Amino acid sequence: MSxxxxxxxxxxxxxxxxxPSFVATGAPGEVDIAIVGAGAAxxxxxxxxxxxxxxxxxxxxxxxxxxxCITDTRTFGVPFxxxxxxxxxxxxxxxxxxxxxxxxxxxxxxPGQKMRIVRRYAREGEMEEFLAAQVHANxxxxxxxxxxxxxxxxxxxPKDLSDWRSTIEFVLGPFGCAKDLAAVSAMDFAxxxxxxxxxxxxxxxxxxxxxxxxxxxAELSTPVTRIELWGRGANIETExxxxxxxxxxxxxxxxxxxxxxxxxxxxxxxxQLEAVNSLSLGSYDRVMLExxxxxxxxxxxxxxxxxxxxxxxAAMLANVxxxxxxxxxxxxxxxxxxxxxxxxxxxxxxxEWLTGLYGTDLRKAVKRTAATRWNDEPWALGAFSAAxxxxxxxxxxxxxxVRDRLWxxxxxVHETLWGTVGGAWESGERAADxxxxxxxxxxEPRTPAPQRPSPRRRx
Numbered sequence: 001m002s003x004x005x006x007x008x009x010x011x012x013x014x015x016x017x018x019x020p021s022f023v024a025t026g027a028p029g030e031v032d033i034a035i036v037g038a039g040a041a042x043x044x045x046x047x048x049x050x051x052x053x054x055x056x057x058x059x060x061x062x063x064x065x066x067x068x069c070i071t072d073t074r075t076f077g078v079p080f081x082x083x084x085x086x087x088x089x090x091x092x093x094x095x096x097x098x099x100x101x102x103x104x105x106x107x108x109x110x111p112g113q114k115m116r117i118v119r120r121y122a123r124e125g126e127m128e129e130f131l132a133a134q135v136h137a138n139x140x141x142x143x144x145x146x147x148x149x150x151x152x153x154x155x156x157x158p159k160d161l162s163d164w165r166s167t168i169e170f171v172l173g174p175f176g177c178a179k180d181l182a183a184v185s186a187m188d189f190a191x192x193x194x195x196x197x198x199x200x201x202x203x204x205x206x207x208x209x210x211x212x213x214x215x216x217x218a219e220l221s222t223p224v225t226r227i228e229l230w231g232r233g234a235n236i237e238t239e240x241x242x243x244x245x246x247x248x249x250x251x252x253x254x255x256x257x258x259x260x261x262x263x264x265x266x267x268x269x270x271x272q273l274e275a276v277n278s279l280s281l282g283s284y285d286r287v288m289l290e291x292x293x294x295x296x297x298x299x300x301x302x303x304x305x306x307x308x309x310x311x312x313x314a315a316m317l318a319n320v321x322x323x324x325x326x327x328x329x330x331x332x333x334x335x336x337x338x339x340x341x342x343x344x345x346x347x348x349x350x351x352e353w354l355t356g357l358y359g360t361d362l363r364k365a366v367k368r369t370a371a372t373r374w375n376d377e378p379w380a381l382g383a384f385s386a387a388x389x390x391x392x393x394x395x396x397x398x399x400x401x402v403r404d405r406l407w408x409x410x411x412x413v414h415e416t417l418w419g420t421v422g423g424a425w426e427s428g429e430r431a432a433d434x435x436x437x438x439x440x441x442x443x444e445p446r447t448p449a450p451q452r453p454s455p456r457r458r459x
Contacts, residue, residue, distance in 0.1 A: 037251035039067020044428030071204025145190035174332030178282025255381030278391030281382025283336035
């Protein structure tokens with residue numbers, strides 16, 4: 001078996017990163033590595049394997065690439081992201097670093113946020129109270145995470161958040177984790193990387209990811225039904241036939257894995273099964289409203305929260321990328337229950353929530369609307385992962401190879417960047433590197449044997 005040196009592999013990686021042109025190197029039915037899922041992790045893994053010059057198959061159940069990162073340009077005639085929209089920490093985000101090669105426009109998100117208190121904005125002193133309460137809550141969760149026993153973020157919250165408690169619980173929970181804080185591990189929350197600097201893609205985050213995956217030979221509308229790990233390889237059964245591979249990287253969401261949409265033979269070890277269940281997907285959906293003429297009087301990409309007295313609330317991003325579109329994002333248990341009632345109920349809530357903050361005249365200004373329902377998307381079954389209390393170690397468990405032939409990747413398989421496209425991308429690259437190395441496709445440079453030092457000569 002021919003091997004690629006580490007230096008040659010890195011050089012090839014740089015060549016692949018320089019442009020989105022790829023060549024399919026695998027004959028149908030037989031490849032070196034099969035990749036299940038063409039979201040951010042799958043695209044990153046495929047690019048890495050292509051850089052190594054190996055044969056691969058990129059298999060996607062839906063009719064498009066991108067996974068939970070998709071840009072819609074048909075509904076309103078301008079782009080909006082149905083899934084991931086925020087590009088966190090663009091200076092170090094691997095996807096943002098590649099954006100310059102796509103020709104798309106990445107620009108910084110405005111810092112800070114506005115706070116609506118019934119029909120007015122919070123005064124400066126009130127915003128200071130909110131920010132101080134938020135810092136206090138974050139520190140309390142971090143302190144709780146240092147203990148020997150993991151607890152929920154809700155149990156770690158300090159008692160003295162006064163009338164900002166519900167707002168803090170929404171911002172840190174449904175808005176930040178897609179789950180209520182009672183269902184989120186304090187250790188997992190505390191170990192997540194800072195996400196206080198953001199950027200947006202004017203053409204849409206999904207469009208950016210599609211550009212980076214452009215040219216990859218993805219097999220679309222091809223659900224994988226079974227993965228067999230026998231002998232020295234893997235057999236991947238799809239609705240269109242069988243693929244034989246030396247190894248397989250699975251990037252399906254934990255929601256899809258927990259639903260047994262992909263059967264494994266032999267069954268996954270109990271460690272991995274429990275890890276999948278500990279990293280269940282939260283609920284995070286979006287109602288889009290077309291508001292021509294900027295009746296809210298807000299700037300481009302203004303983020304607005306409400307000082308709430310419960311979890312029946314939302315977050316708003318106004319004038320998205322300079323358009324007339326307004327995002328109303330809902331999440332957590334309330335968001336899940338609302339989405340289960342359908343798009344009409346979601347839109348009705350968004351209008352009720354906004355008119356309660358800005359007046360009933362706003363309803364007349366709304367034109368077209370749209371709503372996402374990620375919990376019902378058959379190849380997602382939710383938004384993104386947040387570890388249950390006690391479940392933080394599950395992320396590292398999912399990084400472990402199974403029978404040296406199967407690797408998991410995706411946002412759930414990242415200890416600090418979970419819930420982000422950047423985390424999914426890094427996870428895909430790491431899984432590809434591990435698979436290439438373990439299967440012998442990348443040869444590590446030999447370390448020369450240490451030489452015995454010659455004795456010193458006496459003067």
